[in-house]
Every structure is written in C-alpha cells, then in structure tokens.
Amino acid sequence: xxxxxxxxxxxxxxxxxxxxxxxxxxxxxxxxxxxxxxxxxxxxxxxxxxxxxxxxxxxxxxxxxxxxxxxxxxxxxxxxxxxxxxxxxxxxxxxxxxxxxxxxxxxxxxxxxxxxxxxxxxxxxxxxxxxxxxxxxxxxxxxxxxxxxxxxxxxxxxxxxxxxxxxxxxxxxxxxxxxxxxxxxxxxxxxxxxxxxxxxxxxxxxxxxxxxxxxxxxxxxxxxxxxxxxxxxxxxxxxxxxxxxxxxxxxxxxxxxxxxxxxxxxxxxxxxxxxxxxxxxxxxxxxxxxxxxxxxxxxxxxxxxxxxxxxxxxxxx
Amino acid sequence: xxxxxxxxxxxxxxxxxxxxxxxxxxxxxxxxxxxxxxxxxxxxxxxxxxxxxxxxxxxxxxxxxxxxxxxxxxxxxxxxxxxxxxxxxxxxxxxxxxxxxxxxxxxxxxxxxxxxxxxxxxxxxxxxxxxxx
Numbered sequence: 111x112x113x114x115x116x117x118x119x120x121x122x123x124x125x126x127x128x129x130x131x132x133x134x135x136x137x138x139x140x141x142x143x144x145x146x147x148x149x150x151x152x153x154x155x156x157x158x159x160x161x162x163x164x165x166x167x168x169x170x171x172x173x174x175x176x177x178x179x180x181x182x183x184x185x186x187x188x189x190x191x192x193x194x195x196x197x198x199x200x201x202x203x204x205x206x207x208x209x210x211x212x213x214x215x216x217x218x219x220x221x222x223x224x225x226x227x228x229x230x231x232x233x234x235x236x237x238x239x240x241x242x243x244x245x246x247x248x249x250x251x252x253x254x255x256x257x258x259x260x261x262x263x264x265x266x267x268x269x270x271x272x273x274x275x276x277x278x279x280x281x282x283x284x285x286x287x288x289x290x291x292x293x294x295x296x297x298x299x300x301x302x303x304x305x306x307x308x309x310x311x312x313x314x315x316x317x318x319x320x321x322x323x324x325x326x327x328x329x330x331x332x333x334x335x336x337x338x339x340x341x342x343x344x345x346x347x348x349x350x351x352x353x354x355x356x357x358x359x360x361x362x363x364x365x366x367x368x369x370x371x372x373x374x375x376x377x378x379x380x381x382x383x384x385x386x387x388x389x390x391x392x393x394x395x396x397x398x399x400x401x402x403x404x405x406x407x408x409x410x411x412x413x414x415x416x417x418x419x420x421x422x423x424x425x426x427x
Numbered sequence: 428x429x430x431x432x433x434x435x436x437x438x439x440x441x442x443x444x445x446x447x448x449x450x451x452x453x454x455x456x457x458x459x460x461x462x463x464x465x466x467x468x469x470x471x472x473x474x475x476x477x478x479x480x481x482x483x484x485x486x487x488x489x490x491x492x493x494x495x496x497x498x499x500x501x502x503x504x505x506x507x508x509x510x511x512x513x514x515x516x517x518x519x520x521x522x523x524x525x526x527x528x529x530x531x532x533x534x535x536x537x538x539x540x541x542x543x544x545x546x547x548x549x550x551x552x553x554x555x556x557x558x559x560x
Contacts, residue, residue, distance in 0.1 A: 219471075219486075223488040228535045317467055318466050348463060348484070349485045357486055370457050374453065375454075414550075417543065417547045
C-alpha cells in the first residue's frame with residue numbers, strides 16, 4: 111500500500127457487507143527489537159458505515175519517528191493532516207523501516223447481525239474481539255510485541271484484566287484518551303480513522319442506489335445529511351440499504367415509524383413468569399366451554415400439532 | 428363456501444413464470460404487495476464452501492437452504508381480484524405464477540429437519556400412504 115488511492119482501491123475490491131483485514135508488511139526490525147503496539151478504533155458511534163479497528167507498532171526505542179510523523183492526539187488533527195500522516199506511514203523511509211500497522215474493517219451489516227443475534231453480542235464484544243484478533247495476527251506474523259497500549263471508551267479496568275489474561279506475556283495498558291497520551295495509539299487511531307473515511311468515500315451500494323458520501327454525510331446521527339438519508343431511504347419491506355446499522359436506535363425508531371412492522375420469532379430468554387404460570391390455570395379458562403370426555407370438539411393429533419398443520423377448510427385466510 | 432382457482436396461464440409461452448424464485452423468511456411482515464427482493468435481498472445471498480447459504484434481513488443474520496418441493500408437487504401463486512366482504516361467500520382466485528423450489532431461511536439457526544416447514548411436508552408422504560392406491 112503506497113498511497114491513499116491504493117487504500118481506496120483495496121477497499122473497493124472487498125465486499126462491503128463483510129469484514130476484512132488490511133495491513134502493512136512487517137518491518138524487519140520489528141521481528142527482533144522489542145516493540146510497542148497501539149490499538150484504537152474509529153466510527154463507533156455513527157449509524158452509517160463500518161467501524162474500523164487499527165493497530166500500529168514499532169520498536170520501543172524508535173518512538174521519536176512517530177513524533178516526527180506528527181502522531182499526536184488524532185482528534186485534534188484535521189482530516190487533511192491525518193491523510194498526510196498516513197501517506198507518510200505508507201511511503202516515508204524511516205516509517206517503512208520501523209512502523210507497521212494493520213486494520214480490520216467491521217461492516218455495518220456485521221454490526222447489525224451481531225447485535226441482532228439470538229444470543230446478542232454487544233458492540234463492546236465486537237470491539238474487543240476485533241482488537242484481540244488484530245493483536246494475535248500481528249504477533250503471529252513475527253512481531254516481537256512487549257508492550258500494548260489500548261484506547262477505550264468504557265471502564266479500562268475490566269478490559270485490561272481481560273487482555274492481560276489472554277496475553278500474559280505483554281505489558282498491557284488500557285486507558286481513556288490513550289490516543290492523546292501515547293503516540294503509538296495516535297498512529298493506530300490515524301490508521302483507523304483514515305481507513306473509515308475512505309471506506310465511506312468509496313462505498314458502493316448493492317441496492318442500485320447511485321449516491322455517495324457527499325449525499326449521505328459522515329454517518330453521525332447529528333449530521334443533517336445523514337439524518338436526511340435515514341429519513342428518506344426507507345424501503346417498506348427491507349428497511350434500509352446495508353450501509354445502515356439497523357441496530358442503532360436512530361434507524362430502528364425510524365423503521366418502526368415508517369416501514370412495515372416485522373416480527374421475528376421470540377427468543378426464549380429464561381422467563382420465570384412463564385414457568386411460574388405453568389401450574390396455574392388462567393382465570394379466563396374457567397369461563398370457556400368445557401370439553402366433554404366424549405366431546406364434540408376433537409383434538410388434533412400431536413402429529414399435526416407439531417407440524418403446525420391445520421385442516422384447510424379456511425384456506426387463503 | 429367454495430373456492431375456485433382459474434388458471435389463465437395454462438397455455439403461456441413464458442415457462443419462467445412457473446419457475447420464479449421464492450424465499451421463506453422467518454419473520455412476519457405486516458405488508459402485502461410487491462417487495463424489492465432483487466435490490467435489497469438477493470445481492471447479499473452467499474454460499475460458503477460447504478454449500479451453506481447466508482443472507483440478511485432487517486439487520487438479522489439468516490441461514491438458509493434450497494428446499495425442493497416433494498416429487499409430483501408444484502407451488503402456485505394465486506391472486507384474488509376482490510375479496511368478498513361476507514365470510515361465507517365464494518372465493519375466486521387467479522393463478523399468477525409458481526415456483527419449483529424455495530430458499531428456506533432461519534434466523535441465526537441452521538435449517539434442519541426440525542423446522543416446521545420441513546416437518547409439515549411429512550404430511551405429503553403420510554397422505555400418500557393413507558389416501559394413495
């Protein structure tokens with residue numbers, strides 16, 4: 111990958127309704143020298159588009175290179191500046207010889223599907239698994255990781271305990287705003303943020319919709335263009351194109367209001383109410399007509415009951 | 428009440444009209460009418476190396492399989508120009524098309540012999556044994 115153009119082209123070759131991983135060659139020095147690795151994410155909040163996890167790594171003694179590249183609090187950088195730093199990471203000799211990176215593009219469809227599983231996966235689980243997979247992948251490609259720095263939005267303690275359990279050999283630091291404290295996390299953050307921006311720029315709808323990011327906006331629920339998209343691009347039956355995270359309340363509420371009501375099978379969560387009532391007759395049952403033992407109402411055989419078959423004299427109802 | 432089904436497509440040249448693609452989805456949709464299946468659903472149907480199908484509907488992961496109809500059976504789609512108001516009135520339907528296989532979808536669960544539709548089709552064999560010659 112030697113330019114943002116190449117990054118866009120790579121993203122375009124991938125199905126945008128699935129996840130995929132992108133990454134640099136491993137700089138040789140990273141295989142021998144002890145390295146630090148930073149983890150950060152971009153696009154957690156938006157209702158449109160993928161969430162991207164990024165990692166960056168370099169030998170501990172080459173921190174200076176990151177500072178020279180300008181890797182500091184990525185949220186304080188402009189989009190141009192971030193693009194510029196990633197281009198340098200792709201092309202600058204000092205960067206190429208010392209700094210490696212990888213990213214996972216987590217599709218909006220995967221996010222919706224995960225949150226709408228029978229056994230729900232929260233966005234936190236999706237996030238944590240992505241971070242863990244990326245660290246494992248970098249580790250197994252031969253990088254001598256010794257220190258890991260992770261940015262988190264949630265409480266750091268639990269996350270740190272979990273990572274330390276999985277990677278006991280690394281010194282792990284999970285912190286809020288790690289992005290602005292550790293340059294290696296800033297670098298990871300830039301990888302993630304720029305990848306997400308470009309993924310949106312090259313987004314191609316599979317739904318025959320000729321629209322691009324200048325029309326659907328940044329994806330943040332507060333963006334007027336995104337709001338307009340969420341309000342207007344509704345299909346009565348299918349809801350939205352798969353650019354949208356269906357599991358976001360912004361999208362879900364709009365569909366409840368404007369699209370056809372859809373009811374999926376209910377998941378049997380341990381529902382104590384049901385069990386408690388099993389032995390008790392409902393009060394209304396005392397008022398319903400009693401079945402005689404030689405009764406006229408013939409109960410269907412279990413065979414039919416189990417197969418949801420009924421006698422078809424009211425067909426087409 | 429009687430039900431009449433008219434088939435005005437009996438002599439149609441267009442054989443494809445009886446080989447349409449049908450999807451059985453695990454969701455009750457409160458809407459009758461055309462659906463943009465080709466635009467919103469079919470682009471996302473994937474088959475993995477084991478022949479297992481996946482798709483997505485309203486953000487929900489679906490697992491699917493191609494289900495053949497029992498031998499000697501075919502499925503038809505009928506429409507009714509106007510539904511009579513009275514409960515017991517005669518009903519008239521027109522054949523609008525048909526299909527020979529169904530893509531059967533479950534929500535986040537691989538299709539199996541225990542699915543209701545599969546089990547319901549057992550009746551076809553039983554009926555043959557009971558009523559056949």
